Amino acid sequence: MFRMKWMALLACLILSWQIQAQEKKKVSLEDVFKSSVFSQKSVFGINWMKDGQFYSSLQRSPAGPKVVKINVATGEEAGVLIDGAALGINFSSYSFNSDESKALVASDIERIYRRSSKGVYHVVDLKTGTAQQLMDGEKIMYATLSPDNDKVAFVKDNNLYYVNLNSNEVTQITQDGKWNHVLNGAADWVYEEEFSMAKAFDWSPDGKRIAFIRFDETDVPEFNMQLWGKLYPEDYRFKYPKAGEKNSGVSIHVYDLASKNTVNVDAGEETDIYLPRIYWTNDANTLAYLRLNRLQNQLDLFYANVQTGASQLILREEAKTYVDLNSNDDLRFLEGNKGFIRTSEQDGYKHIYHHDNQGKLIRQITSGNWEVTNLVGIDEKGKKIYFVSTEQSPMERNLYVIGMDGKGKKLLTPENGNHSINISKDFKFFISNYTNANSPLMVRLFDTSGKLVKTLEDNAELKERLQGFAMSEREFFSFPTVDGTSLNGYMIKPADFDPNKEYPVLMYVYGGPGSQNVMNSWGGARDFWHHHLAAEGYIVVCVDNRGTGGRGRDFKHITYANLGKLETEDQIAGAKHLGSLPYIDAARIGIWGWSYGGYMSSLALMIGNDVFKAAIAVAPVTTWRYYDTIYTERYLQTPQLNAAGYDDNSPITHVNKLKGNYLLIHGTGDDNVHYQNAVDLVDALIKADKQFETMYYPNRNHGISGGNTTWHLYSLMTDFIKRKL
Structure with missing residues (x-):
């Protein structure tokens, strides 16, 4: 009797929820991409x-x-x-x-x-x-004011200049800059894309010198893109070093404004190297720089005497896989000859270290099975360090403060979710840009005890608008993959979800090394497209496979030298886990992704042809032989050293396995993942006698946007999903 009453009550509750959902508006494509109903406000x-x-x-x-x-x-x-x-x-x-x-x-x-x-x-x-x-x-x-405020350095036509603001006199520091040959003070394409640097010069602390990196890309192979729209399409040629090909020759130089002399820094005899960072120390006569070998498994920190160019090795870090520059990119020199602070994942997780000026370790300041994701600031007077970490959860980011002695760690942002921090120069206040999966951006001012001072933006209008839409909250889950490792995922269900029905599923994947999609944070337009699909009766799921970020070096590096294999296994395992749930139709599971995610969705459909019914690949890498040196060789070595790592998990290798419905999309003006990737995959599919659908977007870059493009793209994908899933 009790069971019958409980079932009747549950049925009433479900009916009530369904009625409430029906009273609210469904998320439409127009809401997301035409009216920007879900756009957030911020403080800029x-x-x-x-x-x-x-x-x-x-x-x-x-x-x-x-x-x-x-x-x-x-x-x-x-x-x-x-x-x-x-x-x-x-x-x-x-x-x-x-x-x-x-x-x-x-x-x-x-x-x-x-x-x-x-x-x-x-x-x-x-x-x-x-x-x-x-x-x-x-x-x-890259115009940059000098520390003495009366000069501005900048790059023009691949050469480095500075202008004296008092006299308006312009001095040209370098003379050999030339398109597709030499760049001075500005990074080449691959450094910009993969080392996150564009400006490649810096003023000395006293404003008397400018240090800069010179890139000689004369011998780097050119990539040619045709730009459409004219009677005769134009060729756009730029230097793009594909895996295994020649990189730019790089060198560091220091220009003295008074003498007009340039000193060449000795970075060693090996020339096939990377010089991804230069830093002025607190001594205006000493420049620090990082050097990576071609395989990126050895990172060296050097000091250079800017008067002679002589260099001294200060610190070396090596790995059997690779030394991730992103984990070693927080280098701060302390006042008063007290050494420097850096980050490293040498103990298995990215943490903060204090070294003396000669590189000797003083102490490891943070430790634990969690990662420091951002070194926010160092209060030298207060002997405190502020940092953001994953200690609460790999899916969250929170602000902490800790003493320089590694003691007294304190959580300053206890709310579950993701905090992006901007701290004041005197370390008395910080601004938090905070979201969680179900709450849009809040911009708030706190003092550094963690006390709220003022809310600058709470997106109250957006929250009120959201009340008028039928949407379910993002649900997080975990499951064991094939080797027993627990993977994190999230699920978006229809607002009128009925556990007694079976729903089709669309999985969303990126999956690349160090990336994360499964985060307790607010989403953008792509996430609201997923809510639109949920309103149309689909369940949308995302799983972070092995190799992704936030969970330490070993979890991230496990895909080394064999990209695509374990990641695909995990997405297939995720689909099988979903298919075992009573409310999911195991015969209607699809997957989509962009860039690395397009690579993953292609492999998932081909290798997992008995699991996935459909896939969409947007701007996918289809063979790592076509991608750039820095990114690809970091994870796969060179094709000359590891041909199997490049070919065994290329979608082109697996076209004969395609059974399901496949939509391939690419922009012809993609300077990053070249349209060549799509062309060669299409050719392989034709040779294998496989039917598929495709769409190219003329002159659009890797983001495939501009004008009506985004609307067209998502309308196209929505139609495909409805027809094929």
């Missing part, structure tokens, strides 16, 4: 002022942009620092010099690749409110 361009009592923020309005000064204590506007309307400059970014007497503002920005751009720059005198245009309005790159 926040820069802390030097006294710690104020911060500045970039505000945009129809009248023009302006930078305002905000009182930390009251949250009230304390004045306008830069008025774009008054200056007649429609700038989009700004930066102050160290004493906040001047600012550089950039306008008319023209994007080049992922991180590179050029634009028109002005120097604004904050005392007089006047603006000085640089180079008569010619577009230049």
Whole structure:
């Protein structure tokens, strides 16, 4: 009797939930991609002022942009620092010099690749409110004020320059810059893409020298993309080193402004190397730099004497797999000859280390089976370090503070979710950009005890709009994969979910080394497309396979030298786990992904042909032989050393196994994952007599966007899913 009453109550509750869901609006494609119903508000361009009592923020309005000064204590506007309307400059970014007497503002920005751009720059005198245009309005790159405030260094036409603001005299430091041959002070394509660097120069602390990296890409093979839209399509040729091919020759140089002499830094006899970072130490005569070997399994830290160019090895880290630059990229030199702070994953997890000036380890400051994801700041006076880590969960990011002695660790952001931190220069306050899976962005000001001072943006309007839509919350789960390792995933169910029904599933994958999709954080337009699919009766699932991030070096490095194998096994295991659930139709499981995710979805459909019914691959790598040196060789070595690692798990190798429904999408103007990948896969599919669907987007890059493109793309994919899944 009790069981019958309980079942009746459960049926009533389900019916009630379904009625409530029906009363709310379903998420439509138009809501996501036309009306931007789910877009968030934020606070842009926040820069802390030097006294710690104020911060500045970039505000945009129809009248023009302006930078305002905000009182930390009251949250009230304390004045306008830069008025774009008054200056007649429609700038989009700004930066102050160290004493906040001047600012550089950039306008008319023209994007080049992922991180590179050029634009028109002005120097604004904050005392007089006047603006000085640089180079008569010619577009230049990476304009940077000198520490003494009277010069600006920049790159133009592959050469390094500086201008004296008092006399307007321009000095050309290098003369040999030439398109597709030599770059001075600006990174080549592959460094920009894979080492996250575009600007490749830096002022010395005293402003008397400029250190820069020179890239000689003369012998790097050219890649040719045709640009469509004219009677005769144009060729766009740029240097792109594919796996196993020649890289740019790199060298470090230091220019002395007074003598006009350039010193060449001795980086060793081996030339097939990477020089991904330069840092000025607190000594203006000493430049530090990192050197990686070609296979990226040895990372060296050197000091260079900028007067002679002689180098001294300070620290070396080696690995049987690779030394991840991203885990060794937080290098901070301490005042008073007290050494430097760095991060490393040498103990299996990325942690913080303190070394003396000669590289000797003083102590490991953090430790544990969790990762430091960001070294936020070092309060040398207070002897404290602020950092973000995964200690609460691999799917979350929280702010902590710890003593320089490794003691007194304290959690400052206890809320479950993901916090991105911007800390004040005096370490009294921090701004947290916080979200979780079911709450949009909150921008809040805290003091460094963790006390809330003021909410700057809570997206209340968006939260209210969301109440009108029928959406279920993202549910997190875990399951054991084939070797017993527990994998994390999330699931989005229809708002009117009925456990007695069977639903088709669309899995979403990226899966590349060190990446993470399964996070307790708010999503963007792609996630709301998933909510649209849920409204149409699909369950959307994402699984982070072995090789992804947030769970330590061994979990990430397990895919080394054999990309695609274990990751595909895990996605297939995830689909089988889902298929075992009573509310999922095991005969209707699909998968989609973009870039590395397109590579994964292709392999999943081919190798897992008895598990997956359909797949969409957007801009996929189809053979790692076509991808760049730095990324590919880090994980696979070179094709000359590891041919099987390149070929055994290429989708081109497995085309004969295709049984399900396959949609291949690519942009012809993709400078990153070249359209060549799609062409060769299509050719292989034709030879194997396999039917499939495809769409190319003329001149679109790796993001496949612009104009009506995004709407068209997601409409296309939605139609395919409805027809084939």
